[in-house]
Amino acid sequence: MSTPEHSEHADSIDQKSLKHASGPYFGAYGGRWMPESLMAAMDELNETFEAAKNDPEFVAQVRDLNTNYSGRPSLLTEAKRFSQQYCDGVRIFLKREDLNHTGSHKINNVLGQALLAKRMGKTRIIAETGAGQHGVASATAAALMGLECVVYMGAEDCRRQALNVARMRLLGATVIPVTVGSQTLKDAINEALRDWVANVQTTHYLLGTAAGGAPFPAMVRYFHEVIGEEAREQILAQAGRLPDAVTACIGGGSNAIGIFHGFLDDKDVALYGFEAGGDGVDTDRHAATITLGRPGVLHGAKSYLMQDEDGQTIESHSISAGLDYPGVGPEHAFLADIGRVNYEPVTDTEAMDAFKALCRTEGILPAIESSHALAGTMRLAKKLVADGATPEETIIIVNLSGRGDKDVGTAAAWFNMIDEKDADAEISGAAAAAERSAADDEEK
Amino acid sequence: MTRVTSAQKIAAARAEGRPALIGYLPAGFPDVPTSIEAAVALAENGVDIIEIGIPYSDPVMDGEVIQAATVQALANGFRVADVFEIVRGITSRTDAAVMVMTYWNPVLRMGVDEFARRFAQAGGSGLITPDLVPEEAAEWIEASEKHELERVFLIAPSSTAQRVQRTVDASSGFIYCVSLMGVTGARAEVSSAAQAVVDAAHAAGAENACVGLGVSRREHVQEIGAYADGVIVGTALVAALRDGGVAAVAALAAELSGAAAKEHA
Numbered sequence: 281m282s283t284p285e286h287s288e289h290a291d292s293i294d295q296k297s298l299k300h301a302s303g304p305y306f307g308a309y310g311g312r313w314m315p316e317s318l319m320a321a322m323d324e325l326n327e328t329f330e331a332a333k334n335d336p337e338f339v340a341q342v343r344d345l346n347t348n349y350s351g352r353p354s355l356l357t358e359a360k361r362f363s364q365q366y367c368d369g370v371r372i373f374l375k376r377e378d379l380n381h382t383g384s385h386k387i388n389n390v391l392g393q394a395l396l397a398k399r400m401g402k403t404r405i406i407a408e409t410g411a412g413q414h415g416v417a418s419a420t421a422a423a424l425m426g427l428e429c430v431v432y433m434g435a436e437d438c439r440r441q442a443l444n445v446a447r448m449r450l451l452g453a454t455v456i457p458v459t460v461g462s463q464t465l466k467d468a469i470n471e472a473l474r475d476w477v478a479n480v481q482t483t484h485y486l487l488g489t490a491a492g493g494a495p496f497p498a499m500v501r502y503f504h505e506v507i508g509e510e511a512r513e514q515i516l517a518q519a520g521r522l523p524d525a526v527t528a529c530i531g532g533g534s535n536a537i538g539i540f541h542g543f544l545d546d547k548d549v550a551l552y553g554f555e556a557g558g559d560g561v562d563t564d565r566h567a568a569t570i571t572l573g574r575p576g577v578l579h580g581a582k583s584y585l586m587q588d589e590d591g592q593t594i595e596s597h598s599i600s601a602g603l604d605y606p607g608v609g610p611e612h613a614f615l616a617d618i619g620r621v622n623y624e625p626v627t628d629t630e631a632m633d634a635f636k637a638l639c640r641t642e643g644i645l646p647a648i649e650s651s652h653a654l655a656g657t658m659r660l661a662k663k664l665v666a667d668g669a670t671p672e673e674t675i676i677i678v679n680l681s682g683r684g685d686k687d688v689g690t691a692a693a694w695f696n697m698i699d700e701k702d703a704d705a706e707i708s709g710a711a712a713a714a715e716r717s718a719a720d721d722e723e724k
Numbered sequence: 725m726t727r728v729t730s731a732q733k734i735a736a737a738r739a740e741g742r743p744a745l746i747g748y749l750p751a752g753f754p755d756v757p758t759s760i761e762a763a764v765a766l767a768e769n770g771v772d773i774i775e776i777g778i779p780y781s782d783p784v785m786d787g788e789v790i791q792a793a794t795v796q797a798l799a800n801g802f803r804v805a806d807v808f809e810i811v812r813g814i815t816s817r818t819d820a821a822v823m824v825m826t827y828w829n830p831v832l833r834m835g836v837d838e839f840a841r842r843f844a845q846a847g848g849s850g851l852i853t854p855d856l857v858p859e860e861a862a863e864w865i866e867a868s869e870k871h872e873l874e875r876v877f878l879i880a881p882s883s884t885a886q887r888v889q890r891t892v893d894a895s896s897g898f899i900y901c902v903s904l905m906g907v908t909g910a911r912a913e914v915s916s917a918a919q920a921v922v923d924a925a926h927a928a929g930a931e932n933a934c935v936g937l938g939v940s941r942r943e944h945v946q947e948i949g950a951y952a953d954g955v956i957v958g959t960a961l962v963a964a965l966r967d968g969g970v971a972a973v974a975a976l977a978a979e980l981s982g983a984a985a986k987e988h989a
Contacts, residue, residue, distance in 0.1 A: 313828060315785050315855050317880035317905060319887060460791060466782065473784040478906040480882060576829045577855075578782060590804040591833030592781040 298544040298620060304494030307617060309610035312493035313577040318473075321480045326495040328400050333502065338395065345391045346506060349424070350381045352388075354507075356514035356677070361641035362654075366634075367661035369671030373523070374644070374680040375511045375539060384647065384682030385507060385535040386417035390486060392503035394421035397484035404428040404483040408472045410437055410465035410531065411602035411649060412444025413682055414488030419453035421486075429453040432471045436463035437601045444686050462595040465531075465605045469579050489532025490609035493580030497609050501537045508542020511677055519675055525550040525660060528679040529652040530623065531567070531603035533612045535681035540621060550622070553612060554656035556598035557625030567596035568625040569608040570616050583610040599628040599690065602649040602682075630655040632694050635684065647682035648690065654678060729849045730821040730874055730897040733772040734932045734953050743949035745981050746934060747771040748825065748958035749965060749973070751778055751810050752802030753793045760813035762965050765974040767818035770981025774814055775852060775956065778807055778826040785854045787909030789959045793966060804830045808846040815847030823876065823897075825852040831864075840867035850874025850897045858894035865894065876900050879925060881917040889928045898932035898954060899925045903939070910959045911938035914947055922952045942979050 303310050312322060332338040346352040355376040363372045377385035390407075397405055405427050409415030415431040422429030431448055435457040438445050448455050461467035469487075476485040490500040508526075515523055526543050528536035530553040543549040558566030566572070569584045576585035578593060586594040586606035598604040615621040631648060634655035638646050646654060657678045665671050684691065692698045730744075737744040747766040752759055763774045779794035779802050786794070811822050824843060831839045831851075843851070850873045856864065858877055868875050874897030879888050882905060892899055901922050904915035918935050925933035935948045936956030945955045957980055964972040 311860055312857065313855055313860055314857070315880075316857055316878045316887070316891065317785075317882055317902060319857060320882040320884055323884075460795075461781070470782050470784050474787075474907050477785070480905060576832060578829065579784075585829070587829065587833060589833070591830035592798065593829075 298615070299541055301498070301611060303498040306497070306611045306614035308575070309581065309583050309613040310494055310497060311582050312580060313582060314493045314580040315477060317477045318480065321476070322493055322495070324400060325396070325484070328396050329495055329499050332396060332399060341395055342392055342503070346388070350387045350391065351379065352506065353510040353514070354379050356511060356518060358518070359638070359642050362638055365641050366637045366658045368665040370661035370664060370669070370674045370676060371519070371672065372657065372661070373515060373518070373675065373677045375507060375677055377507060377535065377679060377681045378644070378646065378650070378683035382413070382417045382420050383685065384413040384417065385504060385538060386414045386488060386682075387420065388506060388538070389488065389500050389503040389534060390414070390417040390421040393484065393486045393499070394425050394427060397427060397486065398425060400484060402482060402484040404430070404479065405486045406430045406432065406472050406475050406483055407486045407488060408465060408468035409433050409488065410468070410604055411600065411647070412437070412441040412448070412686060413602060413647070415453070415455070416444055416447050416451070418486050418488070419448040419451035422453060423451050430475065431455045432458050432468040432475070434462070434464040434468050435459045437465065437468070440601050440690065441686055443689075464596070464601070466593060466596070466607070473579070488534065490534040490537045490611060491532045491579060491581055491583065491607055497581065497611055500534050501541060501611065504534055504538025505541045507535065507538035507679065508540060511539055512542040515675070515677060521675070522546055522549050523675040523677045524664070525552060525676045526679070527552040527554065527653050527657045527660065527676060529553070529603060529649050529681060530555050530570070530608060530612060531605050531649065532607065533609040535679050537609060537611055539677070539679040540615070544620065551620065552656060552660060553621050553623045554626045554652045555623055556596070556600055556603035556652060557627040557630070558597040558599070560627050561625045565597035566625065567598045567604055567606065569606060570612065570623040571625050573606070573608070575613070578607045581610045583613040584608050584616070599631065599694070600648040600652065602647070603652060624656060626652040626655045632691065634658055635691060636695065644680070645684040646680055647684045648687045650679070650681045651684075653681070727815070727844070727847050727849060728819055728821045730773045730823055730876070731932060733821045734898060737772055738953065743945065743952055744772040744934070744954035745770060745945065746773040746775055746936070746954050746956040747961050747977060748775040748777060748956065749961055750790065750793045750797055751776050751807045752797035752800065753779070753962070753965065754796060755800055756802070756806050756810060758970065760810050761970045762973045763810070763814045764817050765970050766961070766977045767814070767820035769974050769977035770983035771820065771977050773821045773823060773954070775823045775825050775958070776807060776810055778804060778824060778830055780827040780830060783827060785907050787907040787959065789963050789966075790908050793962050804834060808842050811843065811846040811848045821849040822847065823850050823852055823874070824848055825854065828853060828856045836863045837867045837870070840871040840873055844871040844873055848873065850876055852876040852900055854878060858890055861894065878902055879921060881905055881921055883924070885924065888924045892925055892928040892930045895930070898934045899930045900956070901925055901933050901935045901952065903935050903937045906937065908937055908959050910940035910963070914938060914944050918948060919951050942982065945980055
């Protein structure tokens with residue numbers, strides 16, 4: 281049994297390599313700040329995960345699912361027109377997690393954790409979801425492996441992502457709209473934790489991001505490490521060298537930690553995480569946890585946290601439901617403190633401009649989450665060139681963590697692309713359908 | 725100020741041949757003055773130990789009734805530092821031991837030592853910490869030793885023998901035995917798992933093992949009192965305060981304790 285001990289702090293990070301930090305602590309962050317009722321389950325999960333990692337059969341199962349179900353390796357696509365028009369000619373490569381089955385990187389983690397749930401003899405998985413991507417991925421894994429699936433989703437997010445709610449239900453999952461608190465991802469996690477406490481014997485909590493109590497941050501990263509490993513090999517094959525920078529969006533930070541992993545020990549590769557700046561970090565409507573938060577404990581881990589003077593969590597705001605979270609994974613907090621990764625905010629407006637830019641130059645519709653990484657990349661490329669970099673000799677890999685099909689309604693409204701009367705009818709129709717369906721679920 | 729500890733109150737109850745009665749109410753619900761009056765009413769009607777909960781934005785161990793009450797307290801402007809005024813208000817008027825139940829981030833934000841110092845100064849007895857386990861509690865253990873406060877950690881039906889031992893060793897005052905796997909809330913019957921949790925605590929050397937979660941009636945108090953050293957009632961009291969004000973809290977406390985209800989002065 282491996283339980284967190286303060287005395288292990290100093291040893292938990294390998295002095296030479298940042299890549300394989302195993303937790304439970306990442307510097308001063310991480311740990312297990314959660315109810316005793318869940319400790320036995322956390323220990324069981326940790327033991328199961330540690331054993332599975334070293335079991336060739338498990339490793340082969342994961343690889344087989346990645347290859348023959350998710351469609352890995354995902355492509356690395358050079359975005360030449362996007363580069364010329366929006367990045368001052370800096371070479372931009374997109375790591376195409378949007379092409380994975382279910383449309384985002386989330387599938388990597390859910391397949392791995394669902395396999396672990398089966399190993400533990402659990403028959404039911406629960407998950408939280410913001411944008412719906414993790415919920416859809418969890419519902420998918422549950423359908424594939426014959427597990428019962430319950431997804432908690434903030435009522436506000438259910439409205440924003442009505443189509444993903446329908447997708448989850450089509451896949452056989454029960455979606456429970458969460459009407460307490462801010463009705464977003466944070467509160468969905470609270471409700472999932474309450475469910476887990478009550479049903480822990482039969483249920484695995486399939487946490488969707490690299491946050492939470494140990495072993496979740498290191499385990500979720502493990503299942504996403506494939507992103508960075510593939511990207512590193514692909515860029516070496518396509519460009520003949522490592523990139524100058526790797527960028528990703530950060531909500532909880534799972535797609536980012538997955539791609540960063542491949543490059544953490546390459547000292548000359550700069551790493552950038554772009555947080556949701558909402559209306560701007562000079563307003564009180566944003567989700568820029570690392571930029572403006574301070575250390576605290578939430579949902580099982582010590583990390584940066586948006587909180588007020590009393591330690592009450594501050595509600596976050598972002599156009600992107602998937603980044604609308606007031607916390608961040610503890611490994612990111614550590615990487616920020618030691619200066620290995622640069623974390624910067626990107627506003628809703630910048631993200632939506634980048635969304636449209638990629639659509640128009642590459643014919644790729646990115647998720648609004650991933651659009652934050654694109655916007656940050658545009659800014660970074662211009663800065664590198666302004667600082668004297670030769671554009672055609674400068675390479676940035678962007679983790680395109682998901683596709684934007686789910687965001688068409690939001691984007692169309694943002695850009696005023698639907699006749700107002702039609703839009704009202706369509707959006708209220710979808711919302712009404714989601715609410716009817718939610719009411720059905722609650723009655724069950 | 726001589727502080728009354730929960731351990732003293734449990735010992736006194738034991739000497740009378742009964743379990744200690746512990747009553748929970750949220751700080752600042754519905755407002756700070758009323759929460760003091762309601763807590764005083766508990767003490768006047770046979771409750772030995774008052775447990776004051778700090779409203780928190782993310783109360784993952786609480787069910788709907790307590791969530792709604794703490795949301796209201798926060799909406800009414802409750803600030804964490806108000807809890808010291810509430811504790812002082814109770815300890816200056818009663819001889820109950822006053823514990824504070826708090827999720828950990830508000831304490832961390834104020835500073836663990838600073839919180840402990842101000843809480844002790846207000847006459848508080850100790851903290852009950854639902855999302856802090858001994859492994860993460862080094863700073864709190866140090867502060868609680870320094871300010872002579874009791875540390876009440878929780879054990880659950882799922883706790884392994886090893887974890888029970890570790891938690892009992894780290895606790896002082898009493899051990900909070902969670903009666904069932906779930907969140908706070910009144911239930912018709914007390915979970916059959918409760919006695920096993922208490923037995924495990926006693927076997928690990930705990931002098932005082934108290935049972936909470938799902939306890940709402942006098943017969944629950946008697947049933948649990950047969951094997952535990954104290955009985956904790958929360959949601960039922962919060963609902964009484966919500967629906968009937970301080971008078972309803974006094975009446976329920978009297979019923980739970982088996983005492984005749986006292987008119988609140």
